[in-house]
Amino acid sequence: MEKIIKLENILWKRDGEEILKDISWEVNRGENWAILGLNGSGKTSLLNIITGYNYPTAGSATVLGTEFGKASLPEMRKKIGFVSNALGRFQQTMNRETVENIILSGKFASFGIYQEITPEDAERAASILKDLRLEYISEKRYAVLSQGEQRRVLLGRALMNEPELLILDEPCAGLDVLAREDVLSMTESVARDTLPLLYVTHHIEEITDAISHVLLIRDGEIISQGPKQEVLTTENLSTVYKIPVRMHWEAERPWMSVERPNKESR
Structure with a gap:
């Protein structure tokens, strides 16, 4: 089975403090993963390792066939589509x-068009605009778009260079329910492709049916990883979120509520 990501015993320190601790994790082709954790749990640091912007203090990392320390990380980054706040x-x-230019700029990992656009580039951008239902705003400036539309445009930009990992x-931070579900619908379509x-x-x-696996991280350590039905339990989520919670499945998506103490037991 082809491995997309392989991290072995990763340790990463910042200013002498251990931010990531003994991280071992594999992503195989055919798997779509959600990474869950509180703010400050190490999610961003883990992404920075995967994309090669942080180098492990200890341990080994291989992403898209690129073994860190033995191949070009900038070349590896060109294979990754990335959407982030x-x-x-x-x-x-x-x-x-314009929306069209932002999507086209993904071909060059730039913001703005500074190189020649080929007919093939224009054709791919037009296909992305259609697939993400953005044709109606293709000539509009990014500044006048809603937040939901802006996220879909950034998703289109990430897809422009035909990445090997997205x-x-x-991506849904700050969106209302309608915009969130629209972005999730687009994401699900991409994940199935x-x-x-x-x-x-x-x-x-936000974990839709297209997500097959989940990694739970707390304070820089992996709490659980594997198929989502096995990992997303009340016990695991209570550990990750540091508060008693209850989870259940509805319409093939997980939902969670916070457990409040019974007033009579106080």
Whole structure:
């Protein structure tokens, strides 16, 4: 079975503090993973290892066949599509661009078009606009779009370069219910198109049917990993979220509620 990601005994320190501790994890082709944990649990640090922006303090990492320390990490990054709120630092530049140009810019990992666009590039962008239901706003500037539309545009940009791995880092953060479900619908369609997906969140209700596996992380350590039906238990989620919770399945999606103490028992 082809391995998309293989991390072995990863340790990562920042300013002498252990942020990631003994992380061992494999992602195989055909698996789509959700990564769950509280803010500050190590999710972003783990993504930075996977994308090669942080180098492990100890342990070994191989992503998309690239073994860290033995091959070019910048070349590896070109194979990864990435959507994150961290892209907000390019907001001013994106606000001046049309939807079509932002999607095209994904071919060059830039914001703005600084190289020649081929007919093949234009054709692929048009296909993405159609698949993500963005044709009606293709000539609009990014600045006038709703948050939900902006997330779908960034998803289209991530797909432009035909990545071998797609990482979505809290793509529904800040969205209302309608916009969230729209983004999740688009994400599910992409995940079913044989493209390996890592979906990072702390909201378990965003785990759609297309997600097959879950990694739970707390304070830089893996609490549980594997098929989602085995990992998403009341006990595991209570451990990860540091508060008693109850989870259940509805319409093939997991849902969670916080357990409140019985007033009579106080």
